[in-house]
Amino acid sequence: MPAASTPSQPLHIVIIGYVWPEPNSSAAGYHMLSFIELFHNQGWTITFASPASLGDHRADLSPWNVQEVAISLNDASFDTWIAEQRPNVVLFDRFMMEEQFGWRVEKACPDAIRLLDTEDLHSLRDARHQMLKKQLQLTKDEVDFTPLLEMDTLFDYMSPTDLAQREIASIYRCDLTLMISDVELRLLTDYFSVPYQQLMHCPFMINHERSAPASAPSWQQRQHFVSIGNFRHAPNWDAVLWLKQRIWPQIRQALPQAELHIYGAYPPPKATDLNHPSSGFYVKGWAESADEVIQNARVLIAPLRFGAGIKGKLLDAMRNGTPSVTTPIGVEGMVSSQAWPGAIGGSEKAIAAAAVQLYQDEATWLKAQSRTQAILDHRFNTVKNQGNLLYLLNQMLDKKHLAQHRKNNFVGQMLRHHHHKSTQYMSQWIEAKNKLS
Incomplete structure (x- = not known):
């Protein structure tokens, strides 16, 4: 052009x-x-x-x-x-x-x-x-x-x-x-x-002035998993259910002290009813600052089984230096030859295993985090x-x-x-x- x-x-x-x-x-x-x-x-x-x-x-x-x-x-x-x-x-x-x-x-x-x-x-x-x-x-x-x-x-x-x-x-x-x-x-x-x-x-x-500063929390300073998305959007609700029923129990078994914090606008009662602190599954609802909750989490998890367009939550994860685990649907339109800053899983077991490894292994986490800038520069100039x-x-x-x-x-x-x-x-x-x- x-x-x-x-x-x-x-x-x-x-x-x-x-x-x-x-x-x-x-x-x-x-x-x-x-x-x-x-x-x-x-x-x-x-x-x-x-x-x-x-x-x-x-x-x-x-x-x-x-x-x-x-x-x-x-x-x-x-x-x-x-x-x-x-x-x-x-x-x-x-x-x-x-x-x-x-x-x-x-x-x-x-x-x-x-x-x-x-x-x-x-x-x-x-x-x-x-x-x-x-x-x-x-x-x-x-x-x-x-x-x-x-x-x-x-x-x-x-x-x-x-x-x-x-x-x-x-x-x-x-x-x-x-x-x-x-x-x-x-x-x-x-x-x-x-x-x-x-x-x-x-x-x-992307408004680069809104992007997270270079001094975003380190691997050691972060804790827990985060998932975020408007509850009125059907793919997000489906992802929450898949997390609750199939994926999170596997992660929790490997990481008994870990927590998953679910954020999103307009949570209906059926969503808040899923809140279960004893299993580390917290439905938080509206987040005043998506950047803040994503920055403080060690891993963002977005197991999207259907959808279209580009997933803003995954872009936000990159902006905040937070590795993410998602599906082939999640990364569509966001990568071509660039390696994903996290992991792409095609099954619940693969998603859970990748999430656990990113959470536990600082070297894997840092390598994933280092991949964000290439995608931001290439796709979102x-x-x-x-x-x-x-x-x-x-x-x-x-x-x-x-x-x-x-x-x-x-x-x-x-x-x-x-x-x-x-x-x-x-x-x-x-x-x-x-x-x-």
Whole structure:
């Protein structure tokens, strides 16, 4: 890609959020905040709008001068509001927001660049979840990760599903879709035939000022295991159950004094009920500082059996110099030729054994810790990732370029025509119905 270029004048971006950003609750929240910081640093005007209710841990966006607006679904007031905003760019946070508001944005602001941030490929995550459920019905305990990773198998499973068809149609309808994982980008281009120019690999843009200092605790100063993740995210809850039922008992048998501290936003009663101090299994819930709890732990353990995107907890572990144990699903999109800073296990026994070795053996632990910087530099180069995004946006701000780009995306034109008509009439019917009730 050519050298990055910054738009020549301040712009206005409207972000339509699926939820209000919670960077301390989820990787998606952190990723969204990195976009806000980037656009703020360019001098852009930023408006964040969402139909969601306010979360308990939502970020304070005032340091970035973000205007926050509550919007409603199936309400024509949005059309007037978005037209008054006159945005240069509209960023849809996940495809569901494009489905709801994309036709309204195109109708009111036809010249605005329409970006989609998938966060992760929802249809991939759901397909893996369903495949895992079928496996567990037969095997009960062990998981074969091979079919969950093979693109041929995934395509065969995903392509007939309503969720994949909706999500990929949304990708076609937008001018550019930001993909956090290059694995998912290849799945879309090589199997679903999405044109490469419709996609951009945009992994986490790490704020290095937030990274842990070099004086992070040593192996001797740390103790216990940590696992962290929003309990509302199905892969995280599945990982907690696998830990509780199968993996932690094996670790605890080898390390009778060790403890596992489970952190995450929005723990339901079924999660807190798993708290069992006598076996060293502690469900802590919300962590004010993920960095602090990860830094003080000796090993982070993330036995993810399904999922998609990039796992923020594993990136946080690297930033804090904490070796981690995970699965082939966990490392997807994060490594290529680089060695993992910890261990990758494909079975409960392998995960438990690797966790015990990292915990007990300082030399193994230090070797794992030394691998973090190579991955951070290679995969999460902030300057490079930000520059590439600004370069593509600057290209699309040229009306002739944007017009040709849209003309080349004929499939997107067809999908917008049919989707927008059906969605418009359905939305107007719901709005009229709501007024009568």
